[in-house]
Amino acid sequence: MTISIAIVGAGPSGFYAAQALVDRGVDCHIDLIETLPTPYGLIRGGVAPDHQHTKRVTRTYEETAGEPQVNFYGNVEVGRDVSILELRSMYDAVILAIGMPMDRGLNLIGGYKRGVYGAAEFVGWYNGHPAYRDLDPLLEDKRVAIIGNGNVALDIGRLLVKTREEMTVTDMPDYAIDKIQNSPISDVYIFGRRGPAEAKFTNVELREIGRLADCAPIVDPDELPDEVPAGFSERDQRLRERNLATFRAFSEMDPSNKSKRLHFHFRSMPLEILGGDRVEGLRLQRTVVEDGEAMGTGRYYDVLCGTIIAAVGYRMGPLEGVPLDGRRGNVVNDGGRVEDGFFVVGWAKRGATGVISSNKPDGDQVAEIIANEITPGNRPGRPTFEEHLTSRGIRWVSFEDWRYIDEAEIAAAAEGMPRKKFVSVDEMITFLDKEESRDKS
Numbered sequence: 001m002t003i004s005i006a007i008v009g010a011g012p013s014g015f016y017a018a019q020a021l022v023d024r025g026v027d028c029h030i031d032l033i034e035t036l037p038t039p040y041g042l043i044r045g046g047v048a049p050d051h052q053h054t055k056r057v058t059r060t061y062e063e064t065a066g067e068p069q070v071n072f073y074g075n076v077e078v079g080r081d082v083s084i085l086e087l088r089s090m091y092d093a094v095i096l097a098i099g100m101p102m103d104r105g106l107n108l109i110g111g112y113k114r115g116v117y118g119a120a121e122f123v124g125w126y127n128g129h130p131a132y133r134d135l136d137p138l139l140e141d142k143r144v145a146i147i148g149n150g151n152v153a154l155d156i157g158r159l160l161v162k163t164r165e166e167m168t169v170t171d172m173p174d175y176a177i178d179k180i181q182n183s184p185i186s187d188v189y190i191f192g193r194r195g196p197a198e199a200k201f202t203n204v205e206l207r208e209i210g211r212l213a214d215c216a217p218i219v220d221p222d223e224l225p226d227e228v229p230a231g232f233s234e235r236d237q238r239l240r241e242r243n244l245a246t247f248r249a250f251s252e253m254d255p256s257n258k259s260k261r262l263h264f265h266f267r268s269m270p271l272e273i274l275g276g277d278r279v280e281g282l283r284l285q286r287t288v289v290e291d292g293e294a295m296g297t298g299r300y301y302d303v304l305c306g307t308i309i310a311a312v313g314y315r316m317g318p319l320e321g322v323p324l325d326g327r328r329g330n331v332v333n334d335g336g337r338v339e340d341g342f343f344v345v346g347w348a349k350r351g352a353t354g355v356i357s358s359n360k361p362d363g364d365q366v367a368e369i370i371a372n373e374i375t376p377g378n379r380p381g382r383p384t385f386e387e388h389l390t391s392r393g394i395r396w397v398s399f400e401d402w403r404y405i406d407e408a409e410i411a412a413a414a415e416g417m418p419r420k421k422f423v424s425v426d427e428m429i430t431f432l433d434k435e436e437s438r439d440k441s
């Protein structure tokens, strides 16, 4: 008997879970259900558009989608088009792989002002995510502040200071390239509450900042400690030493031949967003770092800026039938198990940490439990799910449909660019319906 499995979310963790089930030889049907008509989650909508080499991991997911057991149902939002409880009544096992799509938020005084954005929306905007393409961020001042000391902050900073020429090999939509390139931005500030040794940048991404065509990194050498403080694992110690060496090299660079600057400010805790209806600046408190924690010193300083982007983490939104951990913001689980027959993988399981490959072991873990514990054939799975979608009038997008979209995007790209993305769901569905009627005629 065949086990019927629904995986909700077609990002890396959803694909890894599907592949783990296939690799274990579990006799199953796997339905990957995705809210967007396009697969791949943050690989398409989060990973920086100038890091195409990273996006190539989708080739592996394409192979998974081609496995005979696997079906893709794009343009189906769980919670709107079908509930978790309905899915659990249709499938022997349901695996949640929905990531953490929302900004954690800053909770600063003045956070409501125009010109304040979260990384999820800002990154979604420059990546052509249909939910954020209309963000139209305020980029009218030459100074932008980014809050956060992780790679997402670096991605955003880098993309705001690259030249138009540097952007010609990306798949950033034209509206975002034009908006950034036509803005007066010359100085981007990246603020971290702790010191340079505590920053979470990976060294490869950090070094890239020193190689930009028309932007110089600015670091105050007095901010740099002679060595990494004690208390890190050996691996972390090495990583941080590399970052400190990179910051030292940055502090010795001559910025005078570049027209833009990316400033790293450490030991700076944001307190208040200044201005009237729109952002005019950011007030910060100096900190000292004790045992890895930032403590306020009562000394303040202001930085003038017209835009503030908070890259301080992600969280999940509420979804009926899914227990959330109020503190960590992830799905309550025990080794990937939420309840009998109900599982979670990826960021939704562990929180918003780790690189793409960190999501793979989650799939292996859940596949093992399913292989050992789930009794097949109790629930009908795919036919009932399709009946449900049809009865609701939902136009789902198959993987073959996605291939049409993919091909059209690649064909529409300007020379040198990898693709020109569709940025609205309506556009994608209209295009697919036209292709379908062309095939029939």
Ligand SMILES: Cc1cc2nc3c(=O)[nH]c(=O)nc-3n(C[C@H](O)[C@H](O)[C@H](O)COP(=O)(O)OP(=O)(O)OC[C@H]3O[C@@H](n4cnc5c(N)ncnc54)[C@H](O)[C@@H]3O)c2cc1C
Residues within 6 Å of the ligand: 008, 009, 010, 011, 012, 013, 014, 033, 034, 035, 036, 039, 040, 041, 042, 043, 046, 047, 048, 051, 054, 076, 077, 078, 079, 097, 098, 099, 100, 101, 123, 152, 155, 345, 346, 347, 348, 353, 354, 355, 356, 357, 359
């Ligand atoms: C801005 C950014 C840049 C990054 N850059 C890198 C990088 O360069 N290199 C690297 O290794 N890692 C990078 N990462 C991390 C990497 O993207 C994550 O580890 C990975 O995407 C997490 O996979 P996931 O499947 O758990 O979540 P996601 O990738 O978020 O996938 C979740 C999927 O579920 C879908 N979904 C959500 N809700 C529903 C619903 N209700 N119904 C149906 N579907 C739903 C979403 O549309 C999405 O497709 C980056 C992360 C971010 C935020």
